[in-house]
Amino acid sequence: MQLGAIDRADDRPPYRQIADHLRAAIDRGDLAAGDKLPSEAVLIEHYGVARMTVRQAVQELRNEGRVVAEHGRGTFVRQPVQVRRLASERFARRHREAGLAAFSVEAQKTGFTPNVDQLEVSTGPATPEIRDRLRLGDGEEVVVRSRRYLADGQPVETAVSYLPASVAAGSRIVEADTGPGGIYARLEDMGFELDHFTEEVSARMPSAEERRRLQLTDGVPVVVLVRTAYDTTGRPLEVCDTLKAAPAYVLEYEVPAR
């Protein structure tokens, strides 16, 4: 692989020149998607610079979303920017399935291989904010589920949902994330009749932490979706905060005229 050398006559700083070399190697195809970049040690040797300089160069490519560093393994060229949209989530007038059920259906329909990782389930006292949103009393507990959805191995969505422990009891929540059907299918059996959802959609730039979790490029916005499920008495059954990588999603809604 051709990487060239630092040009002292070039007014651009070395780290930028190194970044250019690596970028060019990717563009030329010397480094294809999935390939491992030369390790930091190799680049230090090749260019004769300090470690931080090499890291700064690679950081450029990471911010651009062209490579992904994996602790202990190496730095790898990312798949090219996602062109295909992932999920056309279609709601309204159609049965609403939750979690992986909806995700996997939509993902497969658009030709992606869906997956979930970083699934965490815990039970504990609700924060004041969540207590307010679920209209819970003092001391009531909630089940917190956080998870990350992948399409073809790339993170595209993170979600955290909160369910009153009284609603969750016995409903075998984890299954909602491992197979179709899931919690909404079971709610009626529990005496809670699911009536409707409200969804609040907005967009913003992600924080550094959010960018890390979604492995987002610099300058890529996220779609924020806050979903609340209500039963027939108007009581909230669940709230779910979702963060989606904006380039991967188009949300579709159907709105009756009156």
Next chain:
Amino acid sequence: MQLGAIDRADDRPPYRQIADHLRAAIDRGDLAAGDKLPSEAVLIEHYGVARMTVRQAVQELRNEGRVVAEHGRGTFVRQPVQVRRLASERFARRHREAGLAAFSVEAQKTGFTPNVDQLEVSTGPATPEIRDRLRLGDGEEVVVRSRRYLADGQPVETAVSYLPASVAAGSRIVEADTGPGGIYARLEDMGFELDHFTEEVSARMPSAEERRRLQLTDGVPVVVLVRTAYDTTGRPLEVCDTLKAAPAYVLEYEVPAR
């Protein structure tokens, strides 16, 4: 200004803790828009860490777009993205009003003075793309309406809608943008029965041109909303492409469970 100290018990690395402190200071208002962050030297002194550690923390905030570093001057808090949300557009199971009608109702409800400018109406042959979206035949004409919505004099949304000339004929479209009621109220009189809308929501970064029209600062995403109105036979009556300044909007949908 309160910045706290590194917590060695915290498993998060120091640079991330420092970033959190700075972020919190901005969120609390200790650091307002335009304010200068403590210089690197001050932060080094305060936290007792090396320069690179402080720089890495500030780099986080720069990547998030919350601060801007100016060589030789300092690092400054960026102008906040608009804090007050403009329109909570609520759809579904409610009569859907179009154009200024819906906009002005929502804007006034949230305490803004609504307005429309750059209103343009023209009639002409449809482009192939629009012909396809409206399922029109060759040579059919469409009425194109483009407009920009303002809240308290600030542009927050641009919209372009396309209506087959056959549907538009006699419905006095312009009034739809200057008063309540408007075109959807008249469609039934014309023999077209409005049945439902589909809305496709996505987000992305604006082009330079779009940024100019919405007077957006760097790093502010836009929400793209594509709305199609259908009659009872499933025929498209109108398509409308909307661009909203993301910080100003939360879209609200109500989705029946089944």
Next chain:
DNA sequence: CACTCGTACTCCTCTAGACGACTCGACCTT
């Protein structure tokens, strides 16, 4: 054969400096 362990390799975080470039205001010169 299955399993554990050690080791090499990788990226992550941090230290403690150095020099350079840019900005701005104080001071000096004209």
Next chain:
DNA sequence: AAGGTCGAGTCGTCTAGAGGAGTACGAGTG
């Protein structure tokens, strides 16, 4: 008064290390 010089303060880039933590894989063990 006008203009130039200079220095303090600031961020930009870089060096030369260090220990840590995660991964992969082969050697040794049961």
